[in-house]
Amino acid sequence: MKKIVIISPHPDDDVIGMGGTIAKFKSENYFITCLYITQGCHSPSNVKIEPNHLAKVREKEAKKSALILGIDQTIFLRFKDIKENNQAQKVHKELEFHLSKLHPEEIYLPHPQEQHLTHKIITELSLNIAKSYLNYNASIFGYEVWTPIINPTMFMDITSFVELKREAILAHKSQIEEKSYDEGILGLNRYRAVFLHINKINKERYIEVFERISI
Numbered sequence: 001m002k003k004i005v006i007i008s009p010h011p012d013d014d015v016i017g018m019g020g021t022i023a024k025f026k027s028e029n030y031f032i033t034c035l036y037i038t039q040g041c042h043s044p045s046n047v048k049i050e051p052n053h054l055a056k057v058r059e060k061e062a063k064k065s066a067l068i069l070g071i072d073q074t075i076f077l078r079f080k081d082i083k084e085n086n087q088a089q090k091v092h093k094e095l096e097f098h099l100s101k102l103h104p105e106e107i108y109l110p111h112p113q114e115q116h117l118t119h120k121i122i123t124e125l126s127l128n129i130a131k132s133y134l135n136y137n138a139s140i141f142g143y144e145v146w147t148p149i150i151n152p153t154m155f156m157d158i159t160s161f162v163e164l165k166r167e168a169i170l171a172h173k174s175q176i177e178e179k180s181y182d183e184g185i186l187g188l189n190r191y192r193a194v195f196l197h198i199n200k201i202n203k204e205r206y207i208e209v210f211e212r213i214s215i
């Protein structure tokens with residue numbers, strides 16, 4: 001059984017970036033672990049809920065979403081904000097611990113050109129860990145959330161799983177009240193299908209793209 005780990009800076013990045021691919025991997029019997037790094041409790045997408053309460057709400061939403069997609073294991077590191085002093089070091093330590101223990105064959109994380117600062121920091125940390133500490137060859141792939149990938153190198157046809165992806169995004173109720181992440185990302189997944197000139201992929205489909213990262 002192939003073991004994969006998804007690194008999700010906030011509780012909804014996994015589903016937005018690669019929800020269709022997760023459901024597809026599940027149908028192929030992969031063992032999928034998702035590491036959620038921050039609580040996303042200062043999310044500008046919902047300022048009506050007090051941060052400590054929002055943290056709990058978002059964890060519940062992530063668990064529901066994980067269940068819909070078929071994620072086997074969810075691990076919440078529960079950092080509040082990694083941009084504060086010394087937090088990055090702590091994240092580094094915990095990530096290193098979990099990645100060494102889980103020993104995945106494939107790691108998925110936000111691609112390195114993501115503009116969102118928290119995503120950027122977490123991807124950098126994870127790639128440093130992979131370079132310095134993981135003495136095996138895991139394949140690493142970047143997924144797209146806030147910033148589209150300029151030169152994608154892996155394409156996943158998620159057409160059969162698109163309704164599951166939509167349902168899983170809608171499970172993040174606190175987030176979609178202010179922003180229609182479902183429409184935004186499914187629009188991008190449609191765009192990928194329409195504008196990619198790849199044999200056997202017709203325009204009616206939905207595609208998630210990835211960037212293979214060499215370290």
Ligand SMILES: [Zn+2]
Nearest residue numbers: 009010013119
């Ligand atoms: Zn995020």
